[in-house]
Amino acid sequence: MDTSDPKISFSDTGHCEYCENFGTSIEPNWHPDARGEAELAALAAKIKKQGEGKDFDCIIGLSGGLDSSYAAYIAKEKMGLRPLLFHVDAGWNTDQAVGNIEKLVDGLGLDLYTEVINWEEMKDLQVAFLRSQIADQDLPQDAAFSPACTNSPASTESSTCSLAAITRPSAAASLKSGAGIRVSTRPCSRIFTNALANARSRLFPWSIS
Template sequence: MNSEFKVCVNCVMDTTDSRITFDSRGVCDHCNTFYSNIKPNWHPDEKGWIEILRISEKIKAAGAGKDFDCIIGMSGGIDSSYLTYLAKEKLGLRPLVFHVDAGWNSQIAVNNIEKIVDKLGLDLYTEVIDWEEMKDIQLAFFKSGVSHIDSPQDHAFFATMYKFAEKHKVRYILTGGNYSTECVRNPLEWMYYQSDSRQLRDIHRQFGTRPLKNYPVTNILWHKIILPYVKGIKLVRPLDFMPYQKEQATQFLVDNYGYQRYAQKHFESRFTKFYESYWLPKKFGYDTRKVQYSSLILTGQMTRAEALEKLKTPAYDEEQIVHEFEYVATKLGISVGELQGYMTAPNKTYRDYRNQQGIYEVGAKFMRMLGLEKGGKR
C-alpha cells in the first residue's frame, strides 16, 4: 500500500489505486503496460482493417441463410452505438441489435438506440430483467458495503446476451470494448470482476430477501472457455482493428443520426451515472474519470493538462445530486435515510466475500502466455 499520495507524470492515475507502481521516472505501471504490451500488438491501421474484413467474411459465411449473422450488445453509449453503424454500413454485416433493460435506462439512451436502429434499418431485440429480482440483488450489494455495486447490472447484461447467443446458435457476438478508450483498466479494488458468480451469489445469500429465479447468472469459465471453445461462439471487438477516436465518432453520430451526447462514459444508465459520478468517489475516493482520461491520454485523444483540469470539478452536478439520490432510493423502494445509511456504513472489499479471484489470475496469466489477452493487472 502506498503511504503518500502520488500521481503518474504521464497520465492521471494515482495512488487511489493502492496497487499502482512507478518506475524511476515517475511513470506508472498502467502506462508502461500500454507501451510495452498493448501498443506493439495493437494495429488500428490498414493491417487491422484487412484483418477485420477477413473476420467479417467469416461472420457472413457463418450466418448465411439466417435472419442475422451476429449480435451486437447495445447500451446506447458511444462505443456500442458507433459499432452498430460500423458493422452495418462499413463491414456489411447483418447484426441483431441486442439490448438488456435492467430498469435504469436514461431517456437519452432510449432515444439514441431508437434513432440509430431505425436509421440503419436493423432489428432491435430487448430483454427486460425481472425488476423485483434486480432490485433485490442491487440492494444486497448496497448492504454488503463493497465498491462494485454496479456488478449486478453488468452481470445481467453479459449473462443475458451469452444465453441468447447459445439458444439461437449465434456464432459471433460483437462488442464495443476497445483499447482506444479503455486501454487502462479499472483497479480491481474499484470495480471487481462483474462475472464472478461466486461473489454475486454469496452477497445475495447474505443480504438478499428473495430467490433469484429469473435473474441471469453466468461465470468466467462459461464465457472464457465453454462458449468460445466448446460452443464455438466468438467475441469480436471490431473497434480495435481501426482508428477509433471518441470525439470524432461521437460528432459523426450527432451529425448523421441525431445522437445525443452524455456528460461522461457509461452515463447512458442512470444507476451507473449515480454510482460512478457520486457514490464511488464520495464513499470510496475512487474517480473512474482517472481511468477514462488516462486511456485517452495514452491514445492521443486528450492531454494530461486537460485531464487534470477536468478532474478539478466533481463528476456530478451538485445542484442535481439530491434529486438523483432521491430517484435511486425511490426506484429501489427504500427511504433516502436508508440509502444514506449505506453510504456512511463501513466500507468493505471483494475480499470480504467469497470470490473466484484465484481463477481469474490463473486464467489471465495463461491467456497472456498464449497472446490471447493484452494488458496487465486491474
C-alpha cells in the same frame, strides 16, 4: 496520471503503469492503418461465410453508450455485416441511452431485441448489495446480463425480429413500437432468480422491503 490513484505505480523511467500497459500490450496490437483494415476485412469475410442462410450473421450487445454504438456502426457500415442488436434493460436505462438506441436502430436500419429484467427482483438484489457495502455494485446487473444473453430467444432464433410492446413502465418505454424492435418482458431467468435466492440466504439474512 499521478498519486491521486492510490494504487498507481511508476517505472524507473517515470512512466505510470497505464502508459507502460499501453506501450507493451495495446500499441503492438493496435493497427489503425491499412494493416488494420485488411485484418478487419478478413474477419468480416469469415463472419459472413458462417452467417450464410441466416437472418443475422452476428449479435452485438448494445447499451446506448459510445462504445457499443460505434461497434454497431462499424459492423454495419464498414464491415457490411447483418447484426442483430441485443439490449438488456435492467431498469437503469437513462432517457439519453434509450434515445441513442432508437436513433441507432432507425439510422442503420437494424433489428433490436430487448430483454427486460424483472424490475422488482433487480431492485431487491441491488438494495441488498448496497446495504452489504459490497464494493462492486455492478454485480447484480452482471448476474442478470449473462443468463439473459445465453437464455434469450435472441441468441437462437432464426426469424427476423418483429414487433412487441413494452409492458413495464421504465425509460425503455419510450422506445417506439416500430419495425425491427422486439422486446421480451418475461421474468428473470432461472439462473438470475437462483442467484438472488442464494444472495438473500447466504449474504443478506435480513428481510428487504
